[in-house]
Amino acid sequence: MSERRTARHRTAQPRTAPSGDGVAEAARDEARTYRHGEDxxxxxxxxxxxxxxxxxxxxxxLVAASGRRLPHGIGPWDLLLITAGTHKLARTLSKDAVTSPIRVPFTRYSGTGGPAEVMEDARTASGVRHAIGELVTCPFCLDMWIATGFAFGHVFAPRVTRLVAATFTALAGADFLQLLYARGQQAAGA
Structure with missing residues (x-):
């Protein structure tokens, strides 16, 4: 038995950590597998x-260095303002025709969308440009960035943050009222 153990011991290769090139190649293989032929x-x-x-x-x-303290909580009113404000600001940045010049370096116009909105496709010239294009045309993707900005705004400048969030919340409410009004006009004319 000891001969068998010795023979197995001699044939077993010691495990070594992959080299930098090996790790990079493994990462490329994983990425190719993940993409499954897609860009x-x-x-x-x-x-x-x-x-x-x-x-x-x-x-x-900055919060730590400035000695600021995090709020003990965010009240329901602030949460409502931040939620609705995040929604409207994300749609404004990602879909409004007026904000399309901000997206031009990363997107290509593909048509009209909802009321006062445009549809755009991410440019694929480079991976970074494509990723940013997907970010700036996706209100769901921008929500994370905007909500995080409002959260830190709540720490650094709560009054200004409430004003900005309340403004975008009012715009979101006005949009819904405009849509309801238009639907009412359509129903009355039908």
Whole structure:
């Protein structure tokens, strides 16, 4: 038995950590497998996530360095303002025709969308440009960035943050009223 153990011991290769090239190749293989033939800008996504993490870490560092304290909680009224304000600001930045010049470097116009909205496709010239294009045309994606900004705004400048959030909340409410009014006019004319 000891001969068998010795023979197995000699043939077993010691496990070593992959080299830098091996790790990079493994990451590329995983990315190819994930993409499954589709154009997915994973490196761009990593950069966008890194920028978001750096901004959050920087803001958290400013909170700590300034000696500010986090609020004990966010009241229901502030939560409502931040929620509705986030919704409207995300749609304004990602869909409004008037804000399309902000998106031009990362998107291509593809048609009209909902009332006063445009549809755009992310440009695919580079992975980073594509990832940013997807971010700036997706209100759901922008929600995270905007809500985080409102949260830190609530720490640094709560009065200004409430005013900005309340303004966008009022715009969201006005949009819904405009849609209800238009539906009422259609029903009356039908």
């Amino acid at each position: 997915r800008p994973l490196r761009g996504y990593v950069l966008v996530m890194a920028v978001f993490a750096a901004l959050v870490a920087g803001a958290a560092g």
